[in-house]
Amino acid sequence: MTDPTQPGQYGHSGQPGHPEQPPSVHETPGHPLVAVTGLAKSFGDHEVLTSIDFEVHAGSVTVLIGPSGSGKTTVLRSLNTLETPDGGVVRIGEVEVDFSGPAPKGSARKKQLAALRDQSGMVFQSHNLFPHMTVLQNVIEGPTVVQRRPREEVMGEARRLLDLVGLAEKADQYPYQLSGGQQQRVGIARALALRPKLMLFDEPTSALDPELVGEVLHVMKDLASQGWTMVVVTHEIRFAQQVADQVLFMDGGVIVERGTPGEVLANPRTERARQFLQRILDPL
Protein backbone atom coordinates (compact mmCIF):
# COMPACT_ATOMS: atom_id res chain seq x y z
CA MET A 1 0.00 0.00 0.00
CA THR A 2 2.87 2.34 0.67
CA ASP A 3 4.76 1.56 -2.49
CA PRO A 4 5.70 5.04 -3.67
CA THR A 5 6.01 3.85 -7.25
CA GLN A 6 2.31 3.07 -7.24
CA PRO A 7 0.62 6.27 -6.20
CA GLY A 8 -2.51 5.64 -8.20
CA GLN A 9 -4.26 3.05 -6.08
CA TYR A 10 -6.90 5.34 -4.75
CA GLY A 11 -10.17 5.12 -6.62
CA HIS A 12 -9.44 1.88 -8.43
CA SER A 13 -8.25 -0.37 -5.67
CA GLY A 14 -11.81 -1.27 -4.81
CA GLN A 15 -11.50 0.75 -1.63
CA PRO A 16 -12.62 4.24 -2.44
CA GLY A 17 -12.88 6.45 0.60
CA HIS A 18 -9.60 5.41 2.11
CA PRO A 19 -7.96 8.78 2.48
CA GLU A 20 -4.69 7.38 3.72
CA GLN A 21 -4.09 6.67 0.08
CA PRO A 22 -3.48 9.62 -2.17
CA PRO A 23 -5.92 10.38 -4.94
CA SER A 24 -5.45 8.58 -8.19
CA VAL A 25 -3.27 10.45 -10.58
CA HIS A 26 -2.93 9.55 -14.18
CA GLU A 27 0.01 11.44 -15.38
CA THR A 28 1.05 11.22 -18.95
CA PRO A 29 4.72 11.88 -19.62
CA GLY A 30 5.45 15.56 -20.08
CA HIS A 31 2.21 16.51 -18.36
CA PRO A 32 3.02 17.08 -14.70
CA LEU A 33 0.36 17.45 -11.99
CA VAL A 34 1.32 21.07 -11.32
CA ALA A 35 2.61 23.56 -13.85
CA VAL A 36 3.40 27.16 -12.94
CA THR A 37 4.54 29.55 -15.65
CA GLY A 38 5.50 33.20 -15.38
CA LEU A 39 3.97 33.62 -11.94
CA ALA A 40 4.27 37.25 -10.79
CA LYS A 41 3.02 39.11 -7.76
CA SER A 42 3.50 42.58 -6.32
CA PHE A 43 2.34 44.12 -3.08
CA GLY A 44 2.01 47.78 -3.98
CA ASP A 45 5.31 48.84 -5.50
CA HIS A 46 7.13 45.87 -4.06
CA GLU A 47 7.58 43.05 -6.53
CA VAL A 48 7.60 39.81 -4.51
CA LEU A 49 7.61 37.33 -7.38
CA THR A 50 9.10 37.79 -10.81
CA SER A 51 8.25 35.19 -13.38
CA ILE A 52 8.32 31.95 -11.43
CA ASP A 53 8.31 28.70 -13.46
CA PHE A 54 8.24 25.19 -12.10
CA GLU A 55 6.54 21.85 -12.42
CA VAL A 56 5.58 19.25 -9.87
CA HIS A 57 5.13 15.65 -10.90
CA ALA A 58 2.44 13.49 -9.36
CA GLY A 59 3.67 11.63 -6.33
CA SER A 60 6.74 13.80 -5.92
CA VAL A 61 7.88 16.13 -3.16
CA THR A 62 9.05 19.64 -3.97
CA VAL A 63 10.79 21.65 -1.26
CA LEU A 64 11.04 25.44 -1.47
CA ILE A 65 13.90 26.95 0.48
CA GLY A 66 15.34 30.42 0.69
CA PRO A 67 15.76 33.40 2.98
CA SER A 68 12.69 35.06 4.49
CA GLY A 69 11.19 37.54 2.09
CA SER A 70 12.38 35.53 -0.89
CA GLY A 71 8.78 34.86 -1.96
CA LYS A 72 8.53 31.13 -1.27
CA THR A 73 5.46 31.45 0.95
CA THR A 74 3.82 33.68 -1.67
CA VAL A 75 4.38 30.98 -4.29
CA LEU A 76 2.71 28.43 -2.03
CA ARG A 77 -0.18 30.74 -1.18
CA SER A 78 -0.69 31.50 -4.86
CA LEU A 79 -1.23 27.80 -5.55
CA ASN A 80 -4.06 27.86 -2.99
CA THR A 81 -5.39 31.29 -4.11
CA LEU A 82 -4.78 32.79 -0.67
CA GLU A 83 -2.87 35.27 -2.78
CA THR A 84 -4.08 36.24 -6.22
CA PRO A 85 -1.11 36.49 -8.57
CA ASP A 86 -0.81 39.49 -10.90
CA GLY A 87 0.48 37.45 -13.78
CA GLY A 88 1.30 33.98 -14.99
CA VAL A 89 -0.53 30.72 -15.36
CA VAL A 90 -1.16 28.15 -12.63
CA ARG A 91 -2.38 24.69 -13.51
CA ILE A 92 -3.11 21.96 -10.99
CA GLY A 93 -4.56 18.75 -12.40
CA GLU A 94 -7.25 19.72 -14.89
CA VAL A 95 -7.73 23.23 -13.53
CA GLU A 96 -5.81 26.03 -15.17
CA VAL A 97 -6.09 29.71 -14.28
CA ASP A 98 -4.46 32.45 -16.31
CA PHE A 99 -3.71 35.49 -14.18
CA SER A 100 -2.21 37.63 -16.91
CA GLY A 101 -4.49 39.98 -18.75
CA PRO A 102 -7.93 41.10 -17.61
CA ALA A 103 -9.69 38.76 -15.18
CA PRO A 104 -13.08 37.35 -16.09
CA LYS A 105 -15.86 39.31 -14.46
CA GLY A 106 -17.10 38.72 -10.91
CA SER A 107 -18.50 35.30 -10.28
CA ALA A 108 -16.72 33.66 -13.24
CA ARG A 109 -13.35 34.53 -11.68
CA LYS A 110 -14.58 33.43 -8.27
CA LYS A 111 -15.56 30.05 -9.68
CA GLN A 112 -12.19 29.69 -11.37
CA LEU A 113 -10.32 30.48 -8.18
CA ALA A 114 -12.50 28.14 -6.13
CA ALA A 115 -11.85 25.30 -8.59
CA LEU A 116 -8.10 25.90 -8.37
CA ARG A 117 -8.20 26.12 -4.58
CA ASP A 118 -10.10 22.85 -4.31
CA GLN A 119 -7.16 21.04 -5.88
CA SER A 120 -4.95 21.46 -2.84
CA GLY A 121 -4.93 21.16 0.94
CA MET A 122 -2.97 23.64 3.02
CA VAL A 123 -1.05 23.25 6.28
CA PHE A 124 -0.16 26.55 7.92
CA GLN A 125 2.79 27.57 10.02
CA SER A 126 0.46 28.49 12.87
CA HIS A 127 -1.95 25.58 12.42
CA ASN A 128 -5.05 27.86 12.26
CA LEU A 129 -7.28 25.13 13.63
CA PHE A 130 -10.83 26.23 14.43
CA PRO A 131 -10.57 26.72 18.21
CA HIS A 132 -14.30 26.37 18.87
CA MET A 133 -14.45 22.91 17.29
CA THR A 134 -13.10 19.64 18.60
CA VAL A 135 -10.32 17.85 16.75
CA LEU A 136 -12.82 15.61 14.97
CA GLN A 137 -15.08 18.54 14.08
CA ASN A 138 -12.10 20.37 12.61
CA VAL A 139 -11.37 17.42 10.34
CA ILE A 140 -14.95 16.80 9.16
CA GLU A 141 -15.90 20.48 8.73
CA GLY A 142 -14.74 20.88 5.13
CA PRO A 143 -15.96 17.50 3.86
CA THR A 144 -19.42 17.80 5.47
CA VAL A 145 -20.19 21.53 5.31
CA VAL A 146 -18.50 22.45 2.04
CA GLN A 147 -18.24 19.21 0.07
CA ARG A 148 -21.53 17.93 1.50
CA ARG A 149 -20.38 14.35 1.65
CA PRO A 150 -22.38 11.91 3.81
CA ARG A 151 -21.58 12.47 7.47
CA GLU A 152 -21.15 8.80 8.36
CA GLU A 153 -18.65 8.21 5.60
CA VAL A 154 -16.73 11.36 6.50
CA MET A 155 -16.62 10.45 10.20
CA GLY A 156 -15.08 7.08 9.46
CA GLU A 157 -12.58 8.63 7.13
CA ALA A 158 -11.72 11.36 9.65
CA ARG A 159 -11.05 8.78 12.36
CA ARG A 160 -8.75 6.87 10.02
CA LEU A 161 -6.92 10.11 9.21
CA LEU A 162 -6.51 10.94 12.89
CA ASP A 163 -5.16 7.46 13.35
CA LEU A 164 -2.75 8.08 10.49
CA VAL A 165 -1.35 11.17 12.21
CA GLY A 166 -1.31 9.34 15.55
CA LEU A 167 -4.10 11.27 17.24
CA ALA A 168 -7.04 8.87 17.23
CA GLU A 169 -7.52 9.24 20.99
CA LYS A 170 -7.62 13.06 20.81
CA ALA A 171 -10.69 13.22 18.55
CA ASP A 172 -12.95 14.84 21.13
CA GLN A 173 -10.46 17.31 22.58
CA TYR A 174 -10.32 20.99 21.75
CA PRO A 175 -7.22 22.33 19.97
CA TYR A 176 -6.05 24.26 23.07
CA GLN A 177 -5.70 20.95 24.91
CA LEU A 178 -3.07 19.69 22.45
CA SER A 179 0.64 20.35 22.12
CA GLY A 180 1.92 22.37 19.20
CA GLY A 181 3.04 19.26 17.35
CA GLN A 182 -0.33 17.59 17.87
CA GLN A 183 -2.14 20.71 16.67
CA GLN A 184 -0.03 20.71 13.54
CA ARG A 185 -0.81 17.04 12.90
CA VAL A 186 -4.53 17.79 13.22
CA GLY A 187 -3.95 20.53 10.66
CA ILE A 188 -2.50 17.91 8.34
CA ALA A 189 -5.47 15.59 8.89
CA ARG A 190 -7.87 18.47 8.24
CA ALA A 191 -6.18 19.18 4.91
CA LEU A 192 -6.06 15.49 3.92
CA ALA A 193 -9.77 15.10 4.66
CA LEU A 194 -10.54 17.37 1.71
CA ARG A 195 -9.08 14.67 -0.57
CA PRO A 196 -6.85 17.15 -2.39
CA LYS A 197 -4.64 16.22 -5.30
CA LEU A 198 -1.81 18.25 -3.81
CA MET A 199 -0.68 18.96 -0.26
CA LEU A 200 0.88 22.34 0.55
CA PHE A 201 2.92 22.94 3.70
CA ASP A 202 3.88 26.48 4.71
CA GLU A 203 6.77 26.20 7.17
CA PRO A 204 4.85 23.59 9.16
CA THR A 205 7.51 23.21 11.86
CA SER A 206 8.79 26.78 12.18
CA ALA A 207 6.52 27.70 15.08
CA LEU A 208 7.17 24.52 17.03
CA ASP A 209 9.38 23.78 20.01
CA PRO A 210 12.44 21.88 18.71
CA GLU A 211 11.48 18.60 20.37
CA LEU A 212 8.09 18.64 18.61
CA VAL A 213 9.44 19.12 15.11
CA GLY A 214 10.21 15.43 14.58
CA GLU A 215 6.66 14.15 15.05
CA VAL A 216 5.37 16.49 12.35
CA LEU A 217 8.19 15.73 9.91
CA HIS A 218 7.57 12.01 10.47
CA VAL A 219 3.95 12.33 9.41
CA MET A 220 5.01 14.30 6.35
CA LYS A 221 7.59 11.67 5.50
CA ASP A 222 4.91 8.98 5.76
CA LEU A 223 2.67 10.93 3.40
CA ALA A 224 5.50 11.29 0.92
CA SER A 225 6.21 7.58 0.99
CA GLN A 226 2.53 6.86 0.40
CA GLY A 227 2.75 8.78 -2.83
CA TRP A 228 1.19 12.11 -1.89
CA THR A 229 2.21 15.01 -4.08
CA MET A 230 3.61 17.68 -1.80
CA VAL A 231 5.00 21.19 -2.01
CA VAL A 232 6.77 22.18 1.18
CA VAL A 233 8.20 25.50 2.31
CA THR A 234 10.65 24.71 5.08
CA HIS A 235 13.99 25.42 6.67
CA GLU A 236 14.44 21.74 7.60
CA ILE A 237 17.31 20.93 5.32
CA ARG A 238 17.58 17.33 6.51
CA PHE A 239 13.95 16.76 5.64
CA ALA A 240 14.63 18.14 2.18
CA GLN A 241 17.67 15.91 1.79
CA GLN A 242 15.78 12.78 2.76
CA VAL A 243 12.36 13.36 1.21
CA ALA A 244 12.52 15.89 -1.61
CA ASP A 245 12.57 14.90 -5.25
CA GLN A 246 13.06 18.50 -6.27
CA VAL A 247 14.48 21.46 -4.39
CA LEU A 248 13.84 25.04 -5.46
CA PHE A 249 16.06 27.71 -3.92
CA MET A 250 14.44 31.13 -4.05
CA ASP A 251 15.89 34.55 -3.44
CA GLY A 252 14.55 37.99 -4.26
CA GLY A 253 11.39 36.68 -5.90
CA VAL A 254 13.05 34.37 -8.38
CA ILE A 255 14.08 30.72 -8.40
CA VAL A 256 17.84 30.93 -8.25
CA GLU A 257 18.60 27.22 -8.27
CA ARG A 258 16.66 24.06 -8.87
CA GLY A 259 17.42 20.38 -8.93
CA THR A 260 17.65 17.28 -6.78
CA PRO A 261 18.67 17.64 -3.13
CA GLY A 262 22.04 16.28 -4.14
CA GLU A 263 22.48 19.11 -6.62
CA VAL A 264 21.00 22.11 -4.80
CA LEU A 265 21.72 21.22 -1.18
CA ALA A 266 24.98 19.31 -1.47
CA ASN A 267 26.57 21.15 -4.38
CA PRO A 268 24.98 24.58 -4.80
CA ARG A 269 26.20 26.34 -7.92
CA THR A 270 25.46 29.91 -6.90
CA GLU A 271 27.11 31.92 -4.17
CA ARG A 272 23.74 33.00 -2.80
CA ALA A 273 22.56 29.43 -2.25
CA ARG A 274 25.89 28.43 -0.78
CA GLN A 275 25.79 31.31 1.72
CA PHE A 276 22.20 30.59 2.67
CA LEU A 277 22.82 26.91 3.30
CA GLN A 278 25.97 27.71 5.22
CA ARG A 279 24.04 30.04 7.53
CA ILE A 280 21.23 27.52 8.07
CA LEU A 281 23.44 24.51 8.71
CA ASP A 282 25.97 26.37 10.81
CA PRO A 283 24.35 29.49 12.23
CA LEU A 284 27.31 30.31 14.48
Add this chain to the structure above:
Amino acid sequence: MSDQTVQLILDNLWPLLKAAVTVTIPLTLVSFVLGLVVALVVALMRLSPVRAVSGAARAYVSVIRGTPLLLQLFIIFYGLPALGVTFEPFPAAVIAFTLNVGGYAAEVIRSAILAVPKGQWEAASTVGMDYLTTLRRVVLPQATRTAIPPLSNTLISLVKDTSLASTIQVTELLRVAQEAAAPTYQFFAMYSVAAVYYWVICLGLSALQTRLEERQNRYVAR
Protein backbone atom coordinates in the same frame (compact mmCIF):
# COMPACT_ATOMS: atom_id res chain seq x y z
CA MET B 1 -45.12 53.32 56.48
CA SER B 2 -48.85 53.88 56.80
CA ASP B 3 -51.27 51.03 56.31
CA GLN B 4 -52.61 52.91 53.33
CA THR B 5 -49.21 52.84 51.62
CA VAL B 6 -48.72 49.16 52.35
CA GLN B 7 -52.15 48.43 50.93
CA LEU B 8 -51.37 50.41 47.77
CA ILE B 9 -48.12 48.51 47.27
CA LEU B 10 -49.81 45.16 47.80
CA ASP B 11 -52.63 46.11 45.44
CA ASN B 12 -50.17 47.03 42.71
CA LEU B 13 -47.58 44.27 42.98
CA TRP B 14 -49.51 42.20 40.48
CA PRO B 15 -50.38 44.95 37.95
CA LEU B 16 -46.75 46.11 37.92
CA LEU B 17 -45.50 42.55 37.53
CA LYS B 18 -47.95 42.08 34.70
CA ALA B 19 -46.68 45.23 32.99
CA ALA B 20 -43.10 44.00 33.38
CA VAL B 21 -43.84 40.55 32.01
CA THR B 22 -46.26 41.48 29.24
CA VAL B 23 -44.74 44.76 28.06
CA THR B 24 -41.27 45.64 29.39
CA ILE B 25 -39.69 42.22 28.85
CA PRO B 26 -41.23 41.55 25.41
CA LEU B 27 -40.37 45.08 24.29
CA THR B 28 -36.79 44.53 25.43
CA LEU B 29 -36.35 41.10 23.87
CA VAL B 30 -38.02 41.85 20.54
CA SER B 31 -36.07 45.10 20.15
CA PHE B 32 -32.83 43.43 21.15
CA VAL B 33 -33.13 40.50 18.77
CA LEU B 34 -34.18 42.71 15.85
CA GLY B 35 -31.49 45.19 16.88
CA LEU B 36 -28.84 42.47 16.69
CA VAL B 37 -29.93 41.63 13.16
CA VAL B 38 -29.64 45.29 12.18
CA ALA B 39 -26.31 45.50 14.00
CA LEU B 40 -24.87 42.47 12.20
CA VAL B 41 -25.82 43.89 8.82
CA VAL B 42 -24.43 47.32 9.71
CA ALA B 43 -21.23 45.77 11.09
CA LEU B 44 -20.67 43.77 7.90
CA MET B 45 -21.40 46.88 5.84
CA ARG B 46 -18.81 48.81 7.83
CA LEU B 47 -16.27 46.08 7.08
CA SER B 48 -17.05 46.20 3.37
CA PRO B 49 -14.25 47.30 1.05
CA VAL B 50 -16.83 49.27 -0.97
CA ARG B 51 -16.54 52.87 0.25
CA ALA B 52 -20.18 53.82 -0.26
CA VAL B 53 -21.35 50.80 1.73
CA SER B 54 -19.03 51.30 4.68
CA GLY B 55 -19.70 55.05 4.60
CA ALA B 56 -23.46 54.53 4.85
CA ALA B 57 -22.97 52.23 7.84
CA ARG B 58 -20.63 54.71 9.48
CA ALA B 59 -23.17 57.53 9.05
CA TYR B 60 -25.92 55.40 10.55
CA VAL B 61 -23.87 54.57 13.64
CA SER B 62 -22.86 58.20 13.99
CA VAL B 63 -26.45 59.47 13.93
CA ILE B 64 -27.73 56.83 16.37
CA ARG B 65 -24.94 57.40 18.84
CA GLY B 66 -24.97 61.15 18.45
CA THR B 67 -28.65 61.80 19.23
CA PRO B 68 -30.69 61.19 22.39
CA LEU B 69 -32.69 57.98 22.52
CA LEU B 70 -35.69 59.97 23.78
CA LEU B 71 -35.50 62.12 20.68
CA GLN B 72 -35.34 59.03 18.45
CA LEU B 73 -38.52 57.77 20.11
CA PHE B 74 -40.24 61.13 19.65
CA ILE B 75 -39.25 61.42 16.01
CA ILE B 76 -40.71 58.01 15.22
CA PHE B 77 -43.89 58.39 17.27
CA TYR B 78 -44.63 62.14 17.09
CA GLY B 79 -42.54 63.20 14.11
CA LEU B 80 -43.24 60.66 11.40
CA PRO B 81 -47.04 61.25 11.38
CA ALA B 82 -46.19 64.63 9.82
CA LEU B 83 -44.87 62.63 6.87
CA GLY B 84 -47.98 60.47 6.89
CA VAL B 85 -46.39 57.53 8.70
CA THR B 86 -48.20 56.61 11.89
CA PHE B 87 -47.43 53.84 14.36
CA GLU B 88 -49.17 52.52 17.43
CA PRO B 89 -47.13 53.16 20.60
CA PHE B 90 -45.74 49.65 21.01
CA PRO B 91 -44.53 49.19 17.41
CA ALA B 92 -43.09 52.72 17.46
CA ALA B 93 -41.10 51.80 20.57
CA VAL B 94 -39.89 48.55 18.99
CA ILE B 95 -38.70 50.42 15.90
CA ALA B 96 -36.89 53.10 17.90
CA PHE B 97 -35.17 50.64 20.24
CA THR B 98 -34.28 48.30 17.38
CA LEU B 99 -32.60 51.10 15.45
CA ASN B 100 -30.85 52.28 18.60
CA VAL B 101 -29.53 48.84 19.55
CA GLY B 102 -28.56 48.37 15.90
CA GLY B 103 -26.25 51.38 16.07
CA TYR B 104 -24.57 50.54 19.33
CA ALA B 105 -24.28 46.77 18.85
CA ALA B 106 -22.90 47.25 15.33
CA GLU B 107 -19.70 48.64 16.79
CA VAL B 108 -19.47 45.77 19.26
CA ILE B 109 -19.98 43.16 16.55
CA ARG B 110 -17.58 44.87 14.18
CA SER B 111 -14.76 44.88 16.71
CA ALA B 112 -15.55 41.29 17.73
CA ILE B 113 -15.28 40.19 14.09
CA LEU B 114 -12.01 42.09 13.71
CA ALA B 115 -10.69 40.32 16.81
CA VAL B 116 -10.91 36.94 15.05
CA PRO B 117 -7.42 36.23 13.67
CA LYS B 118 -6.88 36.53 9.92
CA GLY B 119 -5.59 32.94 9.91
CA GLN B 120 -9.11 31.75 10.67
CA TRP B 121 -10.42 33.35 7.47
CA GLU B 122 -7.54 31.78 5.56
CA ALA B 123 -8.07 28.34 7.07
CA ALA B 124 -11.77 28.58 6.22
CA SER B 125 -10.87 29.49 2.66
CA THR B 126 -8.53 26.51 2.33
CA VAL B 127 -11.27 24.10 3.39
CA GLY B 128 -13.38 25.63 0.63
CA MET B 129 -15.71 27.97 2.49
CA ASP B 130 -17.19 31.06 0.85
CA TYR B 131 -17.72 34.37 2.70
CA LEU B 132 -21.08 33.56 4.24
CA THR B 133 -20.13 30.02 5.28
CA THR B 134 -16.96 31.37 6.86
CA LEU B 135 -18.98 33.90 8.83
CA ARG B 136 -21.54 31.35 9.94
CA ARG B 137 -19.25 28.44 10.79
CA VAL B 138 -15.95 30.03 11.79
CA VAL B 139 -15.96 33.77 12.44
CA LEU B 140 -19.25 34.54 14.17
CA PRO B 141 -19.03 31.64 16.65
CA GLN B 142 -15.66 33.00 17.76
CA ALA B 143 -16.77 36.64 17.64
CA THR B 144 -19.74 35.75 19.85
CA ARG B 145 -17.41 34.90 22.68
CA THR B 146 -15.77 38.33 22.51
CA ALA B 147 -19.08 40.11 22.08
CA ILE B 148 -21.06 38.60 24.93
CA PRO B 149 -19.88 40.94 27.72
CA PRO B 150 -20.41 44.19 25.81
CA LEU B 151 -23.68 42.97 24.26
CA SER B 152 -24.89 42.03 27.73
CA ASN B 153 -24.27 45.64 28.70
CA THR B 154 -26.34 46.78 25.76
CA LEU B 155 -29.18 44.44 26.70
CA ILE B 156 -29.19 45.48 30.35
CA SER B 157 -29.17 49.14 29.38
CA LEU B 158 -32.05 48.45 27.04
CA VAL B 159 -34.19 46.96 29.85
CA LYS B 160 -34.01 50.29 31.64
CA ASP B 161 -34.23 52.40 28.50
CA THR B 162 -37.61 50.85 27.70
CA SER B 163 -38.93 53.02 30.54
CA LEU B 164 -38.64 55.90 28.06
CA ALA B 165 -41.48 54.28 26.13
CA SER B 166 -43.77 55.53 28.93
CA THR B 167 -43.48 58.94 27.24
CA ILE B 168 -45.10 57.65 24.07
CA GLN B 169 -48.03 56.00 25.82
CA VAL B 170 -46.69 52.48 26.05
CA THR B 171 -48.14 51.02 29.26
CA GLU B 172 -44.91 49.44 30.37
CA LEU B 173 -43.64 49.06 33.92
CA LEU B 174 -42.84 52.71 34.69
CA ARG B 175 -46.07 54.02 33.21
CA VAL B 176 -48.18 51.59 35.22
CA ALA B 177 -46.32 52.65 38.36
CA GLN B 178 -46.95 56.32 37.54
CA GLU B 179 -50.61 55.74 36.98
CA ALA B 180 -50.93 53.79 40.23
CA ALA B 181 -49.15 56.50 42.21
CA ALA B 182 -50.80 59.59 40.73
CA PRO B 183 -54.22 59.55 42.50
CA THR B 184 -52.65 59.48 45.97
CA TYR B 185 -49.25 60.99 45.22
CA GLN B 186 -47.54 57.83 46.56
CA PHE B 187 -44.68 58.19 44.07
CA PHE B 188 -41.94 57.06 46.44
CA ALA B 189 -43.63 53.73 47.11
CA MET B 190 -44.67 52.97 43.54
CA TYR B 191 -41.39 54.07 41.93
CA SER B 192 -39.53 51.94 44.46
CA VAL B 193 -41.53 48.88 43.51
CA ALA B 194 -40.86 49.57 39.84
CA ALA B 195 -37.15 50.02 40.57
CA VAL B 196 -37.01 46.66 42.34
CA TYR B 197 -38.67 45.00 39.36
CA TYR B 198 -36.18 46.52 36.91
CA TRP B 199 -33.37 45.45 39.18
CA VAL B 200 -34.62 41.86 39.42
CA ILE B 201 -34.91 41.61 35.61
CA CYS B 202 -31.34 42.85 35.29
CA LEU B 203 -30.12 40.41 37.94
CA GLY B 204 -31.61 37.58 35.92
CA LEU B 205 -29.93 38.82 32.76
CA SER B 206 -26.58 39.13 34.53
CA ALA B 207 -26.88 35.52 35.68
CA LEU B 208 -27.66 34.51 32.10
CA GLN B 209 -24.59 36.39 30.91
CA THR B 210 -22.38 34.51 33.37
CA ARG B 211 -23.71 31.18 32.19
CA LEU B 212 -23.25 32.09 28.52
CA GLU B 213 -19.69 33.22 29.16
CA GLU B 214 -18.86 29.98 30.93
CA ARG B 215 -20.31 27.99 28.07
CA GLN B 216 -18.34 29.98 25.51
CA ASN B 217 -15.11 29.52 27.44
CA ARG B 218 -15.18 25.75 27.15
CA TYR B 219 -12.81 25.83 24.20
CA VAL B 220 -10.35 28.37 25.58
CA ALA B 221 -7.31 27.62 27.69
CA ARG B 222 -7.61 28.99 31.22
